[in-house]
Amino acid sequence: MISSFLRPVNIGIKINSSDFQKGGFTEEDSINVAKALDALGIDLIEISGGSWENPVNRKGKGEVKESTRKREAYFLEYTEKVKAQISTPLVVTGGFRSATGIKEALASGAVDMAGVARPSAVDARFGKHIVDNPTYVSTVKPITSGIKKIDAMAIMEISWYTMQIERLSQGKTPQKKADGAWPALKVMYRFWKNGNAVKRVRA
Secondary structure, eight states, X not given: OGGGGSSXXXXXXXXXXXXXXXXSOOHHHHHHHHHHHHHHTOSEEEEEOOOSSSOSOEETTTEEOHHHHHHSSSSHHHHHHHHTTOOSOEEEESSOOBHHHHHHHHHHTSOSEEXXXXXXXXXXXXXXXXXXXXXXXXXXXXXXXXXXXXHTOHHHHHHHHHHHHHHHHTTOOOOOOOBSSHHHHHHHHHHHHHHHHHHHHHO
16 A cells, blocks of 8 residues: 555646746746756656736737747747757647647657647547548637737636636537637626635635
């Protein structure tokens, strides 16, 4: 019985490649952290990036970087740099939408695994689709309310996909489209409801 508690446990950690904010966590900081984790013997490092104010690696006026457009995932340039300096397996999460994009990233050696959070949130069989169909592309698209300021809020995207994961956990079919003002209203209502619940607990 005691020996069962002494079995090796695999430990992974998720870190930002950068906050993309002035004075925030930089790429250099991230590489130093990755090297320190590697030295400690961590089993897996997952790379993502951004912050609430700047949720993804974009440039000027919300346009996706050209390197990202070509290679699909957001953080492959970073992982190529850190991969050369550590031996710990790397996962990249952010931007993967197709079987082709994932296979090319793995073949390049920049990553050891692809994180596919949003595609899986709206399609639990996404992994099987990309294995079975080399041309498969996820149906995931940015949510749009028609109100630019709302659409630019990271919380909208994060909350929408969180709701789809909840639907999957309840045995419901996830909603693959989120166009119009209704998704925004649902998210706003949830924040209002949860905010009031937190206030009651604190009181």
